[in-house]
Amino acid sequence: MYDYLIVGSGLFGSTIAYRLKKLNKKVLVIDKRNHIGGNVYTENIEGINVHKYGAHIFHTDYKDVWDFVNSLVPFNRFTNSPIARYKDEIYNLPFNMNTFSKIWSDVITPDDALRHINEEKKCMEGKTPNNLEEQAISLVGTTIYEKLIKGYTEKQWNRSCKELPAFIIKRLPVRLTYDNNYFNDLYQGIPIGGYTKLIEKLLDGVEVKLNSNFFDKIDEYKKISKKIIYTGPIDEYFEYKYGHLEYRSLEFDTKVLDTSNFQGNAVVNYTGNEVKYTRVIEHKHFENSNSDKTVVTYEYPRDYKDGMEAYYVINDEKNNKILEKYNKLKEKERNVIFGGRLADYKYYDMDDVIKNALDIDL
Ligand SMILES: Cc1cc2nc3c(=O)[nH]c(=O)nc-3n(C[C@H](O)[C@H](O)[C@H](O)COP(=O)(O)OP(=O)(O)OC[C@H]3O[C@@H](n4cnc5c(N)ncnc54)[C@H](O)[C@@H]3O)c2cc1C
Secondary structure (H helix, E strand, C coil), X not given: CEEEEEECCCHHXXXXXXXXXXXXXXXXXXXXXXXXXXXXXXXXECCEEEECCCCCCEEECCHHHHHHHHHHCCECCCCCCCEEEECCEEEECCCCHHHHHHHCCCCCCHHHHHHHHHHHHHHHCCXXXXXXXXXXXXXXXXXXXXXXXXXXXXXXXXXXXXXXXXXXXXXXXXXXXXXXCCCCCCEEECECCCHHHHHHHXXXXXXXXXXXXXXXXXXXXXXXXEEEEECCXXXXXXXXXXXXXXXXXXXXXXXXXXXXXXXXXCEEEECCCCCCCCEEXXXXXXXXXXXXXXXXXXXXXXXXXXXXXXXXXXXXHHHHHHHHHHHHHHHHCCCEEECCXXXXXXXXXXXXXXXXXXXXXX
């Protein structure tokens, strides 16, 4: 008999497993995939740690979370400074003085940049934005919208910005310094050796069964465990009683190239509509690998259908209403603790997931 069955070996399930192991509990972790780590899984290809489910950069303001992960594996000092490519023009992200001085050749000071942005926003003065296009223009003006937002967002959602609701973009931070660091958090880095090393440390000494879907043997799993930690999709747990929650999905096309440096940066966003992918990730730059080869991943947004990986939740009114009903059912499941991005149907950064797993009552 196990004290706990943990469904899912992602960051949430693995962090809980680590805590339970410290409490001397008998734990079994199962995962339906053929590897541990959920979406943070990294695989070593040609000496390069490849982020199999998209680029993952650890960043946090929680000192306890940062200290916790660093007590398990060393982190490097990677700083996320993505590049945007619009046709054959290259810009720095997030929108900052480097971006503005490249867009407008007469921009040198923050006042110069603001003058341009405010001039371009004037067309929206006194109007309430009716769609994402109008919202974006009201925040950053027409040029930044056209070159850096429009194509990228339309590819992400597979819809025109004119048809997308304004609320998707609440804020567009305009940074009036020459600072390309994407995140504002105090701590940032990549685990040296990849995220799988971090998960291995969390699961060290814990029994793990891969290729094991909870729903294939649900009665048996319930019999052999006193409590369950469930980190899979919440609608699936309740047999889609109130309908399916919606997601956006992604497709990754990963290639090994016979060159040592393909794009000179870990992350390049393609902001125009001339190519179908949104990002190209060159994995070796996360850890300064000195491999002779390189591994790149082209990221294509996809409409989500059953059987695909569910990546991004869609927290619109329709899905939030369905979620509310499932959350009520959760309260009745006395021996089950729900957590992680799929069971909460919420976008979490990695540090939020770890924080939740460290803080939750067991
Ligand atoms: C493209 C992309 C990029 C991201 N980049 C960043 C980033 O740069 N920085 C950052 O902080 N965060 C990032 N995130 C968020 C990060 O991936 C998540 O916070 C984290 O992976 C969530 O962990 P989790 O354990 O909740 O879920 P998951 O990693 O999804 O783990 C859930 C696990 O449960 C298993 N499972 C599900 N159902 C069953 C079942 N029935 N039976 C058995 N097993 C089951 C799954 O196989 C999976 O392994 C990104 C997310 C995406 C999609």
